[in-house]
Amino acid sequence: MTTVELKMPKMGESISEATILNWLKKVGDSVEEDETILEVATDKVDSEVPSPCTGVIAKILFEPNEVVEIGKVIALIHADASQVATEVKEEENTSISKKDTPKRDIVKSNNNAVKVGVVQQKLVVNPDAFLSPLIISIAQKENLSLEEVQSIPGTGVDGRIRKSDVMQYLKHRKYPLQSIPQAPQVQKSTYAAPQIPFTEGKDRIVEMDRMRKMIADHMVYSKHTSPHVTSYIEVDVTNIVNWRNKVKIEFQEKHGEKLTYTPIFVEAVAKAIQEYPMINVSVDDKNIVVRKDINIGMATALPSGNLIVPVVRNADEKNLLGLAKNVNHLANSARNNALKPDEIGGSTFTISNVGTFGSLMGTPIINQPEVAILALGIIKKRPEVITTEKGDEIAIRSMMYLSLSFDHRVVDGFLGGSFLRKVGDELEAFDSNREI
Template identity: 80%
Template sequence: MSTVELKMPKMGESISEATILNWLKNVGDTVEEDETILEIATDKVDSEVPSPCNGVITEIRYQPNEVVEIGQVIAVINADAVSATSHQKSEATETTAERSQKKPEPSAHTESRTTSSSDFKNLNLGENDGFLSPLIISIAQKENITIEELQSITGTGIDGRIRKSDVMQYLKNRKYPLPSRPQPSTPKSTYNAPPISFVEGKDRIVEMDRMRKMIADHMVYSKHTSPHVTSYIEVDVTNIVNWRNEVKVKFQEKHGEKLTFTPIFVEAVAKAIQEYPMINVSVDDKKIVVHNDINVGMATALPNGNLIVPVVKNADEKNLLGLAKRVNHLANSARSNALKPDEIQGSTFTISNVGTFGSLMGTPIINQPEVAILALGIIKKRPEVITTENGDEIAIRSMMYLSLSFDHRVVDGFLGGSFLRKVGDELEAFDINREI
């Protein structure tokens, strides 16, 4: 049998390895010379690998997502199978007239390719996600593209894979272009991470999915980029709690919308940003980009444990009903994986309701390229000393901690503390006589 080895091609002088993205052919498939067999990616470019000859693929040695050194054999092709294939094609040609009126049945070859593509997509990509090649990840890091931005890009490649052209087109229309990620000037740490204890048969290993890897990278990048400082205040939200308990049923009957605490929090944040606009900025090298729009992102937990940040656009221009409708829509869409690309990009400030999970307070990590993020703790009833007409008294009040993490490069203690206090004042001064 005459076999031809398909080797990982050399993509450049400095390239020593490449990642297999997708096989376009399977074992047993017939290929023609120069026909594309698979797609690969390096840290510089995505490429298609053609067949070196006519034949039938007899072996595939590496699977999608595997990194292969240049020159390694990745597949084997049987060139002798060409004659048998040609004979079968000849027989098929002789009977074409007899079958011309019949609708052709799907071939096993077609079914195999479809199943393989679907299996690959479900295994490596996750529902409605596109595979990210090393090139795409490199561009995203260089251009400071956030997780939400990258997720919003529609891929035009096979199975929705994001190509370089898709990212370049997005960057061309990006509203707030950001600088390339600064390269570290300090030497790489020689510290060796402590070994992880693993007990065979008891412990288990779970591979991070694509979204979790992006979140991890984004969080590490944010901590490396922004010097985080966190301030705390305690807020009396008794009036808000009592008002909501009184009107939530009427609100839903009248407007068909649930009334949660989130739109009230968003409203308070938007008002505070109007008074302190320098909290609504991004850092562009040595320049500060002051955003005119107040777009409040709301960190939302997904059923699979990951996190996404849908955005309430122009929050300062909406009344409480408008905010409630938008918040409910975004939250429901996030949980059902139905968010549109435009709904998860463009945030200028983010809130995270850690109290939903019972946390008293939190120290959230800034959602780059923003410069601050607000965490809202759990609302708890407890005895508090309050000042009344009769003097100081002890009363049961609904209390909540607010914590603001801010980027100390551009937000100092005065601005961060003043903004946080303003949010608290807006919540404590909530008008309990407002109409619904």
């Protein structure tokens, strides 16, 4: 009989661990190759893990809600499906159900406890420590300072700080931390948070799901991190509307792809970024990281009502057909909850089409660690004064508002306004005779 190890799969760039959400199979159950065995989650997305072979679940090594390092063995599968399921189940339930003797080695408690004690006394800070959004969220919830989080020894790849490292640190944290200077006491606010009335039998309480909690934490973190400024312009997109109406049926028949406005918007943004590359950056303390790749994130609503940002990678290297294929694939995958981890990470600039919901304009929140985000309002027809060879005339035009929120730490009004105007110019200069 061959025993196959099921390992925690790689979930995308920069992800070193994942949380087990739910086992869909139990010890003794038969599985088919590529059949989903469990659901896991990272700080970016929930994913399903398929079976690498046909067989019987022989051993489950980690329980739901446990954090497991990428590449770690999480279960054993007997590839010989003729093994009697009952025998396996009885054998393994005896050894695994004992909560007092789990055979796990994600965190070596004794060693880490010693390390934590040393850190709390000496507070050896690593200013280059990478902090994922999940780690930052935990730090905010537990009131950990940046210096304190950076002092935690990381057990991940290249010393990266994992969730389990922070949890272990909190377990052994001592007060007060001797090496952290005491901040002067600030008088507490006398403002009392308003009580939320609740009427039994009429009102109801809905607990946030995991993704909604992450979105909430990420939005609050962004507003606390970046001083947001929003600029607006109005754009005449009549040429785009007329061209799309003229060619969309032919485009789909020729290429097998729907032609929406999104790839046109992505194309215009990519061209504008090429002219103003300092919009395509991130802030790392006192340094500015200028991104070479132009990866455009598209804020997309999920069927659950939550929000996710799939990414069009290297948007500047794709033509309109390539962008349409990429956009349609990502949008369909989002609607079917089938996005892969590497399809939602690594964006360098984000767009949000608030016009989809009928909004005239929006004031979007920056998708950290980016420094700008563009909101696209609804396209509306209205009478406008235009200049023609005969002079000024009133004509029916398709108009749209663009709003750019940017991080005023590194993007000033000149750069933000110039970039926004460039996007508008690209849209207004669209060739209505363009070939498909």
